[in-house]
Each structure stands twice: as structure tokens, then as C-alpha cells.
Amino acid sequence: MWSKPASQSQINAAMEAYYDDLCCAMRKRGHTPLGSQDIVHDIYVRLMGKPRLPENQSAVKAFLIRACINLGIDHFRRANFEKRLFAGNSEEAATVADACQSAEDTADIGLRLVILEQAIMELSLQRRRVFLASAVGGLTSTEISKKSGLTKNMVDRHLRKAYLHCLQRLEPTL
Secondary structure (H helix, E strand, C coil), rough: CEECCHHHHHHHHHHHHHHHHHHHHHHHHCCCHHHHHHHHHHHHHHHHCCCCCCHHHHHHHHHHHHHHHHHHHHHHHHHHHHHCCCCCCCCHHHHCCCCCCCHHHHHHHHHHHHHHHHHHHHHCCHHHHHHHHHHCCCCCHHHHHHHHCHHHHHHHHHHHHHHHHHHHHHHCCC
16 A cells, blocks of 8 residues: 655655665676666655655665665666667677668768767767767677776666667668
């Protein structure tokens, strides 16, 4: 049974009381310590946006742990999807046959490069650095995370958004 919307102080108190337990539950399910903290923080942000807690105070901890577990499953699924999506490397890309051989298609390559350069320059400085470290430097998300001080989840998020932005800008030319 759900109570009236919880106040910020109730949510803060619950998160403070169970923070270590929530992080521990995430680590037990295979998440890294930083990944566990990210998940717990995401739950906190979501609760602040839609502040609801169970009416029964003894069920609050169980509710928060279940919410973290569900979000953790979502993180694993997204990570696996991104791993499959970005599994290729530049050597594999070079082996793919080039289908555009006409003069018109060749002329479009210059336009696409200009659009791609503009799209990259439109990215925020941090997102651009992460993108270039991956695309040009060939660094993995983990390597970028270590060098930049960002969490791996944040690096993956920056990469995903950068690739999507570039793709959206290039879409009219494809």
C-alpha cells in the first residue's frame, strides 16, 4: 500500500539509513563499487522526481533494494547491448566492402566529413574528449574512465550520446 507522496526529508532519511545496505546488495549482484553507487544515486534521483515510498515503514528497505536490483538489471542489459553494438573495431570496418563507387557518392564523402566534423565540434568538451579518445585514440570505455576520472557508465553514456548525435547529423546524407 502506498502512502501520500513522501517528503524530501523522508526520502533523504531512508537513503541515508539504507545507503550502505543498498550498495552492498548491488555489489553482491556483480556490480562494481562505483557502479553500485551510481545505481543507488539513480534511484535517489528517481525518487526525488516522483516521491513515493511504501506506507509500511518496515517495507521501505525492501522496496529500495528491489528498486536498485531492477535498475541494476537494466544497467547490465544496457551494457551488454552497448557491448554488442560497439563490438567492432577499425580493422573489421576496413574489411567491409565499399559499396559507394560512383563519382556522386565519392563527392558526398567530402560533404559527410564536413558534417561529421561540425557534429563533433557541437558536442560538449567532455563528450568530445571521450568520443575522440574512443574513435580516434582507440581506447576502451574502461581506459577512458581511468584516464578521465569519469565512471565507466558515464563514459558509455557520453559515447552513446555522441554516436547518436553524429548519426542524426549525418542522416540526411545517408
